[in-house]
Amino acid sequence: MKRIGPKPGESIAQWATLNYQVMVREMIPGPQMSDQARAIFEGKLAGIAGEIGPERFIALLDLVVDTCDRRPTIATLRELAGIPRPKPRPQYVSAWNVVTLVVRRHLRLDTESGTMVVVPYARMNAGVFVEEPAPEITASIQRAVDGLGGWSNLSSSYPEYWSAKLNMFKDLYEGEQA
Numbered sequence: 001m002k003r004i005g006p007k008p009g010e011s012i013a014q015w016a017t018l019n020y021q022v023m024v025r026e027m028i029p030g031p032q033m034s035d036q037a038r039a040i041f042e043g044k045l046a047g048i049a050g051e052i053g054p055e056r057f058i059a060l061l062d063l064v065v066d067t068c069d070r071r072p073t074i075a076t077l078r079e080l081a082g083i084p085r086p087k088p089r090p091q092y093v094s095a096w097n098v099v100t101l102v103v104r105r106h107l108r109l110d111t112e113s114g115t116m117v118v119v120p121y122a123r124m125n126a127g128v129f130v131e132e133p134a135p136e137i138t139a140s141i142q143r144a145v146d147g148l149g150g151w152s153n154l155s156s157s158y159p160e161y162w163s164a165k166l167n168m169f170k171d172l173y174e175g176e177q178a
Contacts, residue, residue, distance in 0.1 A: 005054040013046035016057060020045055023061040030071030044074045052081050091175040096166055098135045099145060103158050106134040107151055116151040144172040 006015035020042075033041060049057040060081050064072055067080075078085065105121040121132040137145075148154055148168055157165055 004058060011046075012050050013042060015054070016046045016049035017042045019058065019061055024064050024071060027065055028068055028071050041074065045077070048074075048077055048081055048083065051083060056081065090170075092170050092173040095138070095141050095144070095173050095175075096169055098137065098141055099154065099169065100162075101135055102137065102151070103154050105132070107155050116155050118151065138176055140174055140176050143174070144169050147172040 006012055048060075052060065060077065063080055064077070068076075072080070075085070102118055106118050107116045108119045109115075110117045118134045118137065120134055122129050123132065124130075145151060145154065148165060154165060
C-alpha cells in the first residue's frame with residue numbers, strides 16, 4: 001500500500017496518516033489512543049511528512065517497521081528521520097505574552113493617581129457585557145515591568161517601540177523561582 005505522495009485533492013496529513021496506519025499501526029502493537037490524542041499525533045505526523053518529504057517519509061515508516069518493537073513516539077519518529085529536537089522556548093516568551101496581553105486589553109488610566117492600572121477587560125458578547133479577568137502577573141513579571149518604567153511607560157510605547165521593549169524585557173526578566 002506504499003504510495004509516494006498524496007493523490008490529487010488529498011492533503012499531506014491524510015496521506016501521512018493513511019500510510020502510518022497501514023504500515024505501522026496495524027503491524028506494530030501499541031495502545032489505543034483517544035480521539036484527541038490521535039488528532040494531535042496525526043497533526044505532528046503530517047508535520048514530519050511535510051518536513052522530510054514523501055519519499056523519506058515512506059523510508060522512515062519502513063525503518064520503523066523493521067526496527068521498532070512498539071509503536072514509536074513522535075520524538076522517536078523525529079529522531080529516526082534525522083530532524084533535530086525543537087528548542088524549548090525561553091522563559092521570557094510566556095512572560096512577555098502576559099505583558100503584551102495586559103498592555104493591549106487590561107490597562108486603564110486611574111484618574112485619581114494618573115497612572116495605568118490593571119483591570120478586567122469588558123467586552124460585548126451577544127449584547128451582554130462579559131468580563132475577562134486580567135492574567136496573573138507574577139512577581140518576576142512585575143519586577144521586569146517596573147524595570148522598564150512601569151505599566152504607564154509600556155502603554156505609551158505600544159506598538160511603535162514594542163520590539164525594543166521586548167529586548168529590554170529579556171535582559172530584566174529572571175523567571176520564576178522554584
